[in-house]
Amino acid sequence: MVLKRHSSVVAQIPLSADGHLLRDSSTGEFEYIHADQLEVSPDGKWFYYQPGSGNMSRIETKYLHKAQHDSSFVEKVPEHVEPFPRNSKYWRNCHRLQWHDGDRQEIRILAPDGGNTLLVRDRRLLWIDAMWLDHQQRLWMCASQLNHGDRFVQPGNKSITIHKPIYVYTIDVGESPSALDHA
Structure with missing residues (x-):
């Protein structure tokens, strides 16, 4: 909440998937999802976040903790926000960030050096959505197909295009979850 009006949590562009900008089915307006992807680094030092359409940022958790216990510090929290070097979609943090690009149906890995x-x-x-690393070093990925549901206008005004069943996939990534993770 200490960043609720900060530009880093506000989506600047509409959400997209499958190469289409998404529109809300009830209003027809473009869909903007603000600060949605949230993750803490394995060492607990950094809080990473971004709107659904990208522009990742981070802030050291010590500033969030300080604001929780010192109300006079709350207004200074935004001064400590840093842009993080990747405009990505859905991601999961371990030693590296794994993120999903919904336009290309791919999972990419962002290394600490930005590559x-x-x-x-x-x-x-x-x-x-909600990727998860397990102790067998597998990344779990639920292909929820939310962009094909009734929340969004479908291309060509088609009806819902979700294909059931909904699948959960795994892939070996050679990394275990953080020791601080609740897995």
Whole structure:
């Protein structure tokens, strides 16, 4: 809440998936999802976040803790926000950030040095959300297909295009979750 009006939590561009800008089915307006992806680094030092359409930022958790216990510091919290070097979609943090690009149906890995590599690209990876690393070093990915549901106007005004069943995929990534993770 200490960043609720800060530009880093406000979506600047509409959400997109499958190469289409998404519109709300009840209003027809473009859909903006503000600060949605949230993650803390494995060492607990950094809080990473971004709107659904990208522009990732981070802030050291010590400033959030200080604001929680010192109300006079709350207005200074935004001064400590840093842009993070990747305009990404859905992601999961471990030692590296794994994120989903909903337009390309791919999972990419962002290394601490800012470099990124393709992990997997597959047309079945539709609207991957809430990725999870397990102790067998697998990344779990639920292909929820939310962009094909009734929340959004479908291209060509088609009806809902979700194909059931909804699948959960795994892939070996060679990393375990953080020791601070609740896995």
